[in-house]
Amino acid sequence: MRRRSLLIAVPTGLVALAGCGDDESDTSKASDSASPAASESAPASAPPPPKIVDGPLPAITAGTKFGEKPTVAKGSGDPSKQLAVKTLVAGGGKVVAEGDFITANYLGQLWDTAKVLDNSWDRKSPLLTQIAQGTTMEGWRYALTGKKAGSRVEFSVPPTWGFGKAGNTQLGVKGTDTLVFVFDIEETFSAKSSAKGKDVAQDDADLPKVGTNTDGKAPSIDVPKADAPTKLVANYVIEGDGDELAADSTVLVQYKGVIWDTGKEFDSSYSSGKLTSFSLQQVVKGWAQGLTGKKVGSRVLVVIPPKLGYADSPPPGSGIEKDSTLVFSVDILAKM
Template structure:
């Protein structure tokens, strides 16, 4: 009886081994490069892949990505038939999206869900791939923060007190002091990323408040915390962000003598304005555009 059992087990193992051996090996794709920099991707072309393959190049250590919440990503997308670059966001602005299958497509949604800020991920997809691509693709994704993550700095006396909720959205307690007559730039959190340069396009979260009442008149946080990006010259007073590093949270106190550019309005005329700004990314304005990973054909 024992011989029969051993024989059956051996036969089962042979069958299982046979099944495993029929599975194709995943494509050999090597991703190199440092965090915060565009990746270098190496593989033999044309790349043959029959099903979507996901790989974690390195894990993130920040907040977990949650269904329905905003995500901010840099990406590098190649046509795997000849390794030509199709689109990338490293020289423009990162892409903000909601973490839903509808907004990202199922493959990218499945790749990102449950990952953490700071992760670098690889996705290899067969034709037709995601979006409008009709060729196999190799995509590298860097998950960026949607809120400032710098080191806290001591608050300055006489300025409004900033309080953050659990998601990072700010509110202020209005100062009883007279408002300053000159523009004030006060870092609240000091990041360690790339510094904002003159003429850059910045990716930010921000809220604007009245100095006298502390009431908010505009905020990215009220629409679900979706980051936005725009050239600094759209709001001239924001030129004070130059040399501030990515990852910082900065308070700008803007007297009424300074132009708010696109945000000028009769409602704000004559008021001192307080902006609390989370700097998430920065880059040259000439290169910035709404890079869309989900639709790869121009």
């Protein structure tokens, strides 16, 4: 199971709408969207890898350019029993690797009827998901790994690598249904991803100074020999030019946390080698308040006083003492 950040205040509680593999039982439950985001645990028995074939695939009859909402025709004849994948627009960005997070616009529908199950264009909110076993539909994992950011990919997913024999009653998918997807991959993020933007002067000698390297390595955090602030601090170190975060945004971040009194690191995505994604409604108050309004692409210094952190109830085994002031460097990589 992926390691959960110490920052999470409550568990996510989201269960996959997409069953992984050929599961006999339908354990899907409602979530905020019908995207096949899955739980953190890998499936007990994953199906064998599919063969990747060229087709058949339905025609896109409108919205053929990258970034445009596509209209996809009904499938003709019988779909492949394997994974049919075609790159319709070849991008020039980074290659999507196993374990990466991506942001993408996508549309999914049924092969036989062309009934649209979900699409991110209408929500005006790209999908943010990790391409890894147990965290996304297996068909997505196999079809999108190896593709480049900036690409439009169309593919069909038979039940084995989709919802399995149980189908998905909430979406109206039978256990015999083949699914068709069109993905516009906007960006891909790995454990080496960093903020990107303009450095901002760090002139206050009474506040920690954060390194501005953007090589994917953890930045330094130099805590001054001064009294910790009693109020929340949330200052740009690097200011990006992306969208501002809302109070309910789901974000993808790199981060490092140290304790003010000792400068000792207690939590870090750099050390774990894994990015962290969560809703700002699910983290400690200092993070939620400090990151709301900040821009995607930025690195932010966040100093959290005890009342907005863990106060007198730090997580057991975290190394955080009661009433500790916490210092973070946070790279905001993406939002959903």
